[in-house]
Amino acid sequence: MLKRFPLFNATDVDEHRLHSQTLVPEIVRVEQLRPGRFSSAVDVMLLGDTRTGTAIASVAHMPDLEVEAVGRRAVRLVIPTTSAIAISSGARSREILGGGLAGLLPSNPLRLRYTPGHHLVLRVDRDKLDLALQEMDCEAEVDRILDAVFFEPRLPGLQDFAEHLRRLIATIDDKPARILDQPTFRRAHEQNLVLRLADILALVRERGSLAVGRNSAALRRAEEYIRAYAERHVDLVAMARHAGLSLRSLQILFRANHDCTIVQFIRRHRLALARERLERGETETTVAEIARRSGFTHLGHFTTAYKEAFGEQPRQTRQRARREPDP
Template sequence: MLSAVACFPLERHRLFETRDPDEARDRVGKVFCAHQLSYAGRGRRLFARQNFAQFGHLALSYLAYGEEMIIDAGEIENCYFVRLIRSGSSEIRIGKYQFVGNSRIGSVSSAKLPLSMRWSPDCAHLALKIDRRALERHLSDLLGSAILRPVEFIPELPVDTGRGASYRRLIEFISNELDCDDALMASPLAVAGLEQMLMTSLLTMQPSNYSAALSARVSPAAPRHVHRAEEYIRAHADRPITIGQLAEVAGVHTRTLFEGFQRFRGITPFAMLKAVRLERVHAELKTAGTSGCVSDIALKWGFAHLGRFAQLYRRRFGELPSETLRR
């Protein structure tokens, strides 16, 4: 191992140091995600180091390459990343967004959105990795309903003022604690508390495609007709349901019902029905055993197009229905 000449974040949790770009790509890929790594300029004096600490469904990593590098991760399937740039700068492309990150501008990358970066030679990241299923399950708990689409955050994260600065300090505090003492992370209750805090703060702080639904959740309570429709959907998800039936049960016109769901739940009544049925499929697959049949269970809950069903299921639960059945 190459000797370090300075102290870096998470130094007690050294993962590797290397001058070999192939080794760096493979080692980082094992704890982050598969990606392409290549030199951006003429320099070939890579000196990569990564420190990495896992806690619960989250992890913190310090990573630097010591050379101008291009990282292309493509679509990241199973995790979200919050990156603080400790030094240097990084040209970042996430989905349709492109910007330059530095000590004042961090980034949030989302599952299912392509990610590529060009790091300056002195660039170093302190990154928070969040398991996709954990974040989406937490979001579902906050909303009180299942979600159908992955979370898509606005990628730019200002970290020099406001709530972004508070989030940066929280990540740095945890990094320091990991370097000082293992007592905090040895407590399952403490780890669970940190997970909840980091995920809740990110979901409520950083704009995303669920911001409106989250805002509605903490605004005045949803009206009675929305609750009535929700209760009916949950109680009769195994039966054919029409918008007319829902409006009659709720005691309002269909337009009022749609407006109430959009404002207070961020989805349509039928999107909620689909989400509830998807949850019922998931529950059945977990208990069906080896005699279970994915197609039979999917059809039972109204998913006639099995290819589309498999895509929806994987987006929601991070695995194929057949994988849930095997487990």
């Protein structure tokens, strides 16, 4: 994703820390949590007029990382695709275990822990977001909303917004350079992203509180089970038993919290796994084998679902990855 806009590749955590602090000055600490070979790749496409304005980033790294950051002016949406991200601030904490779910980072100082893998980040220019909220007659205090929702993935419209961002990234990956380099192309998409995010924040402010589903511990256990078995057969009855709820109750929880069925959640996670493998451009592995290893049993169904999710065929993703030079 976004491989046409490489920002840096690092082979040790000190190098990664230096580049990261240049990109995000609010970062005060970056540490590798486990011993072993380190690698990271960060690609960034700027949509705004300045280097600190609206931007989309693709981040991949190994092994686990811990990051500390102070309060931020920019608003950041994080979408872990194959990694899990846990954040904590004071006594509060929340974790998103990959699969493409999105969360907005609070503005308070916080600590983030990333497992190895890939995630996306949308950085939104705060001034433009404030103007968009004013246009909606919403005098929201953005920091208070961000700190109240605290990386909550169940905000109304947030996952639809994340899906729109993923489709935009697929479009960016597929467009010719002459289109991407046009300021009008970037401004139009920046405006759309800012307005959609402002609409989500305005709705949160209007409702005044979040509808948080019950049995969050059971939901978490079900999500963990799915991620553990996604590359094989996911036994839904065993999953429900592991979560400690009936399958019907879990289905209601998934619809309330993720706006999808359990089966759709499983497919979303498998597609994220397949895309990451296709982007590695492995020459010895066929698309069919990657589909199978990611949990799909029917190549045709996989190809259709992949095109729907990312706006391109699996072979197109793979061909682009093969054309790109190794870092």
